[in-house]
Amino acid sequence: MLVNTYSRRIFNLAYQFSGTREEAEDMTQEIFLKLYHALVKYDFSRNFDAWLLTLARNHLIDEYRRTKWEKKSRDDFNEYTLSADAVSGPEETVLREESKKLVWEGFNSLSNEIRMAVILRDIQGKKYDEIAEIMELPLGTVKSRVNRGRLQLAKILREKKEEANDM
Amino acid sequence: MTCEQIEKLLSLYIEDELTPEDRRAVDEHLKICPDCTSLLSFLQETTESLSDFPELEVTEDLRAKLYAIPQTRRKFSLRFNFLLKPSLQPILAAATVLMTLISFYTFHPDKAAIDKTINRQFHQGYRTIGSLYSKAESFAVSLGEHKNSILDSIKSARLFGRGEE
Numbered sequence: 001m002l003v004n005t006y007s008r009r010i011f012n013l014a015y016q017f018s019g020t021r022e023e024a025e026d027m028t029q030e031i032f033l034k035l036y037h038a039l040v041k042y043d044f045s046r047n048f049d050a051w052l053l054t055l056a057r058n059h060l061i062d063e064y065r066r067t068k069w070e071k072k073s074r075d076d077f078n079e080y081t082l083s084a085d086a087v088s089g090p091e092e093t094v095l096r097e098e099s100k101k102l103v104w105e106g107f108n109s110l111s112n113e114i115r116m117a118v119i120l121r122d123i124q125g126k127k128y129d130e131i132a133e134i135m136e137l138p139l140g141t142v143k144s145r146v147n148r149g150r151l152q153l154a155k156i157l158r159e160k161k162e163e164a165n166d167m
Numbered sequence: 168m169t170c171e172q173i174e175k176l177l178s179l180y181i182e183d184e185l186t187p188e189d190r191r192a193v194d195e196h197l198k199i200c201p202d203c204t205s206l207l208s209f210l211q212e213t214t215e216s217l218s219d220f221p222e223l224e225v226t227e228d229l230r231a232k233l234y235a236i237p238q239t240r241r242k243f244s245l246r247f248n249f250l251l252k253p254s255l256q257p258i259l260a261a262a263t264v265l266m267t268l269i270s271f272y273t274f275h276p277d278k279a280a281i282d283k284t285i286n287r288q289f290h291q292g293y294r295t296i297g298s299l300y301s302k303a304e305s306f307a308v309s310l311g312e313h314k315n316s317i318l319d320s321i322k323s324a325r326l327f328g329r330g331e332e
Contacts, residue, residue, distance in 0.1 A: 008223075011223065028229060029236070036236060096219075143179065147177065154206060154213045158209045
């Protein structure tokens with residue numbers, strides 16, 4: 001039941017954070033292993049989703065610190081979209097695809113904590129107070145980290161697009 | 168407000184979470200600052216791109232591995248769980264100390280000297296015990312000789328009350 005309900009969510013979080021499918025699969029297994037060990041310590045007064053995401057977030061950030069993923073490249077964005085059977089209908093313009101690709105690649109320049117905050121807010125669509133609970137941080141810090149992450153990505157996007165226009 | 172101050176408010180601006188006062192300040196600034204206006208437009212493009220990232224499916228192979236985790240754990244726990252019992256911890260700790268001492272003794276480069284010392288200490292201890300035993304024997308004999316006089320003095324002693332009564 002846990003695998004059915006949460007594997008997709010945890011795998012996607014790990015993939016968005018690490019940027020490579022291989023790392024994400026390894027991390028998902030490690031997170032589930034930790035989950036089974038930690039279940040006996042679960043406090044029933046806490047929201048299970050938030051508790052599990054805290055466990056996942058702690059594992060991902062610890063691994064990031066240990067292995068320095070920022071030095072590794074992320075999977076090619078086309079592979080990411082294709083493997084997810086993303087819709088590339090008429091409204092999906094080339095420009096928009098290009099922006100997504102640049103943002104995806106720009107993730108590697110964000111620090112681990114900021115990257116996690118942006119993923120939870122903008123990709124996973126969590127509310128700020130949920131992110132504060134998951135990341136065990138004050139609400140103001142979460143808002144500030146999300147803003148900083150978005151600004152960094154927006155500046156990367158602007159820089160890359162201006163470079164492309166100048167060529 | 169400076170551009171730096173405005174930048175800090177842009178996320179909440181696009182999410183419509185600013186106070187009316189802050190929102191007015193950002194609007195006023197954007198009218199006169201093309202740089203912040205351009206940044207706002209890229210910020211919106213960024214959040215739209217992020218919200219558009221697709222969710223990947225978990226492969227069957229990964230799913231199978233995830234299902235297998237509790238079984239692997241259960242096998243381990245059935246076989247070795249007894250080792251984790253708290254009541255066994257002092258025994259395991261003593262065993263660890265013993266193993267350390269044995270390995271120290273076995274692999275010590277000067278093992279012969281240790282053997283010699285142990286032997287000497289053992290014999291010394293044996294001699295001490297022997298002499299203590301013989302002293303105890305002689306004490307018992309002398310006690311037997313004075314047995315009657317000791318008993319008499321105990322009987323005549325007034326342990327309770329005053330001497331003159």
